[in-house]
Amino acid sequence: MITRNVAFSFILALGFVGICLASVLARSADLVGAGFPDRVAGVGTGLILALFSNVLAKRIAGTPAPGKDGARRFMGLAMVLAGLVYAGAFLLAPVELAPRIGVAVVVIAMIVTAIRFLAGGKASRSDPGED
Template identity: 55%
Template sequence: MITRNVGFSLLTALGLIAASLAAVWASNAEMAGPDFPGRVSGAITGLILAVFSNAVAKRIGGGETSAGKAAAKRFMGLALVLGGVAYAAAFLFAPIDLARWIGMGAVITALLVTAARFWAGRKDAQAGPDDN
């Protein structure tokens, strides 16, 4: 699995560093604009968030879970993957001054929606079944 494989994590980190260095080189060689390195690193960071979010969501809680908890974990994975994709898209398409705000807004929204989903599920679980 992705979260247990140190080699995959190191390869991902090296890829991020190599892409950032290549983007800086391209910018310094005037083959790209001055905002190109920031766009590349932001887009790759968003994609890394999307890849790892799905794997981490599956590992939360471990062991056997109820259908409600499994659904909440799937929701978390989906929300954070979409947040990561939105972060990457912001750095690819939005003006660079707004990209940071749009990207972080998307990730924070995903976290808040996930927290609300878990809180609502916890509240329902504490209520217990109806005895009618």
């Protein structure tokens, strides 16, 4: 749905860039604090990651293999949660610390997902009924 509709993605990208530009203009007019544009960009990035991660997990190329469906669902959930935590870090954490927290959470989610895929592949070779 989302990834097939190029117009939706294009409008979302334009809206995101427009909101970021508006926050920079508001900062240059001294209407908001110094960290506001960074927070807006970080929250938007995290929400977009959460929005597209679940769809991405369902559209991974390749033939379905035993044991991989559970890993795909796990990847979707892990990356959606990582996107929400990324957005939350930029919303609530100090602006200097938020990028480190957000990137660390996304990297951890990617590592855990890779481990899950590898473990699922080994389990499917030994016992196709698992997962």
